[in-house]
Amino acid sequence: MARELLMELQDMQINYRTRAGRINAVRSVSMDIRKGEIIGLVGESGCGKSTLAMTFLKLIMPPGEIVGGKLLYYGYDNGEGPVSVMELQGGKLRRYRWKEVSMIFQGSMNSLNPVMRVEDQIIDVMIDHDFPEEEARTNVDKYLSMAGMDPSTKRSYPHQLSGGMKQRVAIAIALTCSPKLIIADEPTTALDVVVQKQIMDQLKGLRDRLGVSIVFITHDIAVIGSLADLIYVMYAGKIVESGPVSEVCNRPRHPYTAALMSASPTLKGEKKRLNGIPGSPPDLKQTIVGCSFAPRCPFAFERCHIEEPQLKMLEPGHKAACFKLEDVK
Amino acid sequence: MEDEIIALRKVTKDFRGGSGLTRSKQSLTRAMDKVTIGVKRGEFLGLVGESGSGKTTVGLAMLKLLDVDSGSIMYEGRDINRMSRRETRDFRMKTQMIFQDPYESLNPSLSIFKTVSTSLDVFRKEIDEDEKLRIVSTMLSILGLDPAEDFLFKLPRQLSGGQRQRIAIARAMILDPEFIVADEAVSMLDVSIRADILNRLIDLKNRRDFSMLFITHDIAVARYVSDRIAVMHLGQLVESGEGDSIINSPLHPYTQILINAVPSSEDGNAAKLIPFTQGDWEKVNRGYPGCSFVDRCPFVMDKCRRVRPELVEKSPGHFVACFLYE
Numbered sequence: 068m069a070r071e072l073l074m075e076l077q078d079m080q081i082n083y084r085t086r087a088g089r090i091n092a093v094r095s096v097s098m099d100i101r102k103g104e105i106i107g108l109v110g111e112s113g114c115g116k117s118t119l120a121m122t123f124l125k126l127i128m129p130p131g132e133i134v135g136g137k138l139l140y141y142g143y144d145n146g147e148g149p150v151s152v153m154e155l156q157g158g159k160l161r162r163y164r165w166k167e168v169s170m171i172f173q174g175s176m177n178s179l180n181p182v183m184r185v186e187d188q189i190i191d192v193m194i195d196h197d198f199p200e201e202e203a204r205t206n207v208d209k210y211l212s213m214a215g216m217d218p219s220t221k222r223s224y225p226h227q228l229s230g231g232m233k234q235r236v237a238i239a240i241a242l243t244c245s246p247k248l249i250i251a252d253e254p255t256t257a258l259d260v261v262v263q264k265q266i267m268d269q270l271k272g273l274r275d276r277l278g279v280s281i282v283f284i285t286h287d288i289a290v291i292g293s294l295a296d297l298i299y300v301m302y303a304g305k306i307v308e309s310g311p312v313s314e315v316c317n318r319p320r321h322p323y324t325a326a327l328m329s330a331s332p333t334l335k336g337e338k339k340r341l342n343g344i345p346g347s348p349p350d351l352k353q354t355i356v357g358c359s360f361a362p363r364c365p366f367a368f369e370r371c372h373i374e375e376p377q378l379k380m381l382e383p384g385h386k387a388a389c390f391k392l393e394d395v396k
Numbered sequence: 397m398e399d400e401i402i403a404l405r406k407v408t409k410d411f412r413g414g415s416g417l418t419r420s421k422q423s424l425t426r427a428m429d430k431v432t433i434g435v436k437r438g439e440f441l442g443l444v445g446e447s448g449s450g451k452t453t454v455g456l457a458m459l460k461l462l463d464v465d466s467g468s469i470m471y472e473g474r475d476i477n478r479m480s481r482r483e484t485r486d487f488r489m490k491t492q493m494i495f496q497d498p499y500e501s502l503n504p505s506l507s508i509f510k511t512v513s514t515s516l517d518v519f520r521k522e523i524d525e526d527e528k529l530r531i532v533s534t535m536l537s538i539l540g541l542d543p544a545e546d547f548l549f550k551l552p553r554q555l556s557g558g559q560r561q562r563i564a565i566a567r568a569m570i571l572d573p574e575f576i577v578a579d580e581a582v583s584m585l586d587v588s589i590r591a592d593i594l595n596r597l598i599d600l601k602n603r604r605d606f607s608m609l610f611i612t613h614d615i616a617v618a619r620y621v622s623d624r625i626a627v628m629h630l631g632q633l634v635e636s637g638e639g640d641s642i643i644n645s646p647l648h649p650y651t652q653i654l655i656n657a658v659p660s661s662e663d664g665n666a667a668k669l670i671p672f673t674q675g676d677w678e679k680v681n682r683g684y685p686g687c688s689f690v691d692r693c694p695f696v697m698d699k700c701r702r703v704r705p706e707l708v709e710k711s712p713g714h715f716v717a718c719f720l721y722e
Contacts, residue, residue: 111588259613260614264656264657264659286587287587289659294659327587330587330591331591332594332614332616332620333616334616334655338619338620338640341620342591343592343593344588344591345592347558
């Protein structure tokens with residue numbers, strides 16, 4: 068069943084201007100986010116996934132610069148059609164952030180204010196978004212429990228909480244204005260597996276109960292296999308494969324996705340030798356000719372070094388950008 | 397046991413800390429609570445557990461980088477806290493550590509060559525510069541920094557995280573140590589680089605004979621590199637055994653929960669071994685008479701709160717500290 072479209076990213080291109088040159092961090096990325104959907108965005112360090120995350124909240128600041136593409140938001144039910152996020156300004160932008168789309172930042176434990184109590188940080192966000200203070204105060208417990216925290220911890224300062232609890236506070240803050248979309252940038256990376264599992268179950272529960280959409284960004288494809296509906300695999304600023312989680316994880320089509328899958332040790336099955344991916348990702352300051360993965364790809368042939376493959380639909384909803392897949396057909 | 401290169405026997409270590417200027421506010425953290433653990437010669441022992449379980453403390457104690465409060469630590473049959481200066485020097489030469497964060501563990505002002513060769517300067521004074529260069533280059537190539545000439549005279553800041561960690565490993569390996577502690581050595585790396593570094597460590601082990609304590613919070617990584625796995629929880633060793641035996645038939649409820657929590661990309665979650673404890677997983681309690689796991693254990697019994705379960709051998713080589721198995 069097709070869910071209703073919430074956000075549409077078209078051909079987004081983002082550069083960073085640095086003294087050493089222009090870094091093409093996001094090179095033409097398109098993505099549809101539907102209501103109540105959990106999207107996993109996977110890629111290695113430096114592939115542009117955090118830059119992409121910032122885009123959803125219009126948080127790209129100099130030296131970052133959006134040089135092309137559109138971001139359309141369909142969540143306002145006012146019959147006026149989609150809103151271009153890039154054109155939002157002032158109060159409209161302030162209300163868009165958090166009331167429509169909120170974010171759980173990478174290293175959220177460090178994004179909390181160390182000298183404010185947990186409850187004050189939650190109230191602060193709500194007052195800033197035009198909730199009366201009384202209402203904000205009465206809702207603190209609700210949001211903390213939604214994030215799986217004991218409301219009695221609201222009087223604590225961040226340093227009194229463990230990493231997992233701070234992460235939950237960050238989730239509670241992301242929920243305060245009932246957003247329709249939550250961007251979670253590596254929300255469990257610094258946490259233990261048990262706490263990680265609890266947080267992921269929490270996020271899944273929020274989606275099931277509130278119908279909120281989530282973009283979950285991670286470097287570890289194994290983490291989102293059990294959580295996401297759709298997976299987007301990003302490499303060197305581009306999406307190289309996307310599709311339903313069962314398709315992408317069980318039948319990865321792009322050599323990079325396959326390599327990522329076989330680079331993670333598993334607990335089940337036979338102990339097989341892992342395959343690392345030789346080499347390192349390309350320098351995004353250089354213009355990339357051909358497929359960005361070709362220098363590391365075991366299947367690369369001549370064409371891969373000359374021409375850039377485009378995303379091709381392989382099965383309904385499953386796309387990959389690789390010449391090898393075209394030849395098979 | 398005689399085939400153990402290093403062994404902790406009932407080692408306890410407390411850290412005093414906490415906020416407050418007055419003594420009454422100081423807190424006591426028992427990082428190791430009568431821990432008995434040994435690494436066999438030629439073995440990779442994986443030590444897993446959550447943050448704060450005392451894994452790093454065990455590693456530091458094994459390398460005599462930390463004074464313990466009680467218990468003994470034997471290296472090749474000698475108590476490391478009763479070694480003469482000369483024996484200590486010898487011990488330092490034969491043991492090494494790889495730290496977690498390659499951004500902090502390398503001196504930013506030393507070239508890669510200097511970083512890796514410093515211990516040769518200290519312990520192998522007879523080696524001349526040319527030979528040193530050759531030894532260092534060979535080690536860099538073994539670890540995948542090829543050609544080594546491209547790296548020798550660079551500074552750490554010119555390298556990526558994965559390359560830095562390879563340098564940290566080269567530095568630890570350069571003296572051909574007998575025993576290495578690797579503390580979360582790959583947890584900061586991308587999966588593709590992590591796989592390559594793990595493979596190189598395994599290959600190195602097959603080539604040069606050494607033993608390793610491999611500390612990690614990731615039980616899947618522990619399974620991949622280790623011969624045996626030991627599980628710690630809040631300062632106590634709760635289970636140890638052959639890797640496959642721990643993964644396929646975990647006994648301690650904590651080990652079961654740990655294994656259960658590992659995300660899997662395979663469709664559908666694995667059959668739940670035991671219910672995931674609700675309640676406050678992070679509320680911890682330590683340093684009291686019973687089992688460290690009572691606050692979280694779904695099977696907790698009265699006895700668990702009063703008496704500490706001892707490690708018992710449930711099947712050959714598989715030890716567990718839990719009253720469920722008495």
